[in-house]
Amino acid sequence: MFKQPDFLKNSLSKVSAKTLSLGGKQFVRNRNEKKIKFEEGFAYTPFSGPRCIRLLKIHEGDDTDVVSCDVFEVDLDQAPSFEALSYTWDLDPQWDTFQFEYVPDKAREERPILCNGKTCHVTMNLYHVLTELRRQKFQSPLWADQ
Numbered sequence: 001m002f003k004q005p006d007f008l009k010n011s012l013s014k015v016s017a018k019t020l021s022l023g024g025k026q027f028v029r030n031r032n033e034k035k036i037k038f039e040e041g042f043a044y045t046p047f048s049g050p051r052c053i054r055l056l057k058i059h060e061g062d063d064t065d066v067v068s069c070d071v072f073e074v075d076l077d078q079a080p081s082f083e084a085l086s087y088t089w090d091l092d093p094q095w096d097t098f099q100f101e102y103v104p105d106k107a108r109e110e111r112p113i114l115c116n117g118k119t120c121h122v123t124m125n126l127y128h129v130l131t132e133l134r135r136q137k138f139q140s141p142l143w144a145d146q
Contacts, residue, residue: 020089028064036066037112038054042120051076055141056115058134067130074141085129 044054052073059068074080110121113130122130128142133142 011092014040025063029066032064032066033112036114037121042071042115042118048073048079049075053116053143055080055082055143056140058130058138061134063131065113066114067127067134068117070132071115072141080141084137085142085144 049051052075054071055074056069056071059070061068074082110126111124111127112119112121113127114120129144
């Protein structure tokens with residue numbers, strides 16, 4: 001149908017935010033996420049020391065791209081620079097248009113992202129934060145407890 005496999009992505013990336021609604025961008029990103037959903041999964045390796053943690057660095061990308069990041073280990077004894085993100089990781093409430101209120105997400109929905117090129121499923125709360133930080137071009141390494 002299309003001459004290029006990324007025709008839709010390339011076309012929509014050039015359209016202004018006023019022209020293309022957020023819902024349209026989410027639709028394209030959801031379609032792209034379905035392509036990676038069942039790919040090889042990200043595997044955590046054991047820490048190399050007792051005071052090590054994992055940080056992530058969000059890759060730049062368009063609103064229609066799958067969220068992608070590098071995950072790497074740092075030793076706290078080396079005083080690494082990073083931002084910490086910690087808040088409730090409970091279920092993400094959804095707006096019910098019939099009840100006109102937020103209702104709990106009982107499905108515990110997760111979304112696929114790419115960590116070091118491999119698929120990792122994260123909670124909706126973390127997913128929303130990562131997409132917003134990417135939109136703001138956040139560059140600092142990030143620690144997130146999921």
